Amino acid sequence: MANSPPITLNPPKRPLDPFRRAVLRGAAVLLPPLLTIVIFVWVFNTVITYMLVPMEQTARWALEEYTTDIQPDRVDAEPVEGQPNQFVIDDGLYVRTADERYVPLHVYEAVAKKVGRSTSKDAEVIYREYINQEYLQRQYIIPVFLGVLILVLYLLGKFLAAGIGRFIWAQFERLIVRLPLVSNVYSSVKQVTDFMLTTDTQVKATRVVAIEYPRRGIWSLAMVTGEGMMDISAAANEPVLSVLVPTSPMPFTGFTMTVRKSETVDLNITMDQAIQFIVSCGVVVPPHQSPSLMEARDRQLSADAAHPVAGPNRKPVSE
Structure with a gap:
């Protein structure tokens, strides 16, 4: 009986074809800037929705309340000869609107340049459009908003410092x-x-450690925020640390824990490197903490030591 080839339960994986490799390479290049733009757009839209829009509404209300010049239907309104729908009221030129009231001529003319001439709108609508296009244009209000926001934060910080x-x-x-x-x-x-x-150094994280969480054998990055509570330290019969375990990919949320100091491992990384590691879900590893990069560096150093290259001011080794 001829020997039959052995049956493999797990056939070897086929290498990626050039098309799939190109697609994955393109996605790896495109996703980082795209996600960065998405995050900034989300922050911008959040600020616009919850801060700029209420500010615009408040400014619009104040302008409508204190600058609006709408005259009621008055019997003393004198028509202007040769100018239909224009009237003189208290030595000023007005235009009558659909609700039988009057708005100043310059207000009506300014709105007519943008939306066309029409007296079929109510006086409040015409004045609201006038205020929007004259005082509340985004190219003007956004710099004012940023200036006011920075000023308010500065004054609030100085006030709370007192x-x-x-x-x-x-x-x-x-x-x-x-x-x-x-x-x-x-x-x-x-x-x-x-x-x-x-x-404040009492609140700011001091260093990055690793703890076994959520169970032993699984390590998580944690940021030390304090020395913990005395009662917990007494119960544990050893020093404890308060740590914040941030979550991926947004390190702005996490879990506050108190752990034994002996059960933490100090990591030789900075806060920025820890945040990059968390945001990237472990993809971005500090160079001095990456085994593959360290092995590649060691191999390069060994190769350089075995085959030194003559520099411009060095003689060849054979000499």
């Missing part, structure tokens, strides 16, 4: 933490924002 400001803010936070549902959300958000933005 004694009265800290006292008022402490009373406000004391009120917030008494609300059952709001206190949980506020505390979590405050912890993350303090960690990312504050310059």
Whole structure:
């Protein structure tokens, strides 16, 4: 009986064809800038929706409230000869609208240049369009908005740095933490924002460590934020650390834990390198922590030592 070839349960994988390799290479090149743009667009749209739009609405309300010049239907309105639908009221030129009221001629003319001449609109609609195109154009209001935002942040920071400001803010936070549902959300958000933005060394993370979480044998990156609580340290009979375990791919959220200091491993990486590692879901590894890169460097150093190359100021080894 002839020997039959052995049956393999796992046939060898076929190499990627050139088309698939090209598609994957193109996706690897395109996705990083595309995702970066998507994140910035999301942040921009969030700021526009929740900050700029309310500011525009407030400014529009104030302008409509204090600058609107709409005259009611008045019997003393005198028609202008040769100019249909134009009237003189208190020595000013007005145009009558569909709701039998009057708006200034220059307001009507400014709106007519953009949307066309029509008196079929109400006076409020015409004035709202006038305010939008004269005072609330985005190319003007966005720089003003950014300037006002930076000024408000600066003044708020200076105010909270003073004694009265800290006292008022402490009373406000004391009120917030008494609300059952709001206190949980506020505390979590405050912890993350303090960690990312504050310059206080007592709140800012000091170093990056690795801990076995969520179980032994699985290692997670954690950022040390403090020395932990004394009661927990007494219960553990050894020093403990407070750490923040960020989540991928957005390190702005995570879990706050207290772990034994002896169960942490100090990592020789910076905060920026840790954030890059977390955002990339472990793809971007610091060069000095990548085994493949270190092996390649060692091989290159060994090759250079075995076959030194003569430089411009060095003699060949054979001499």
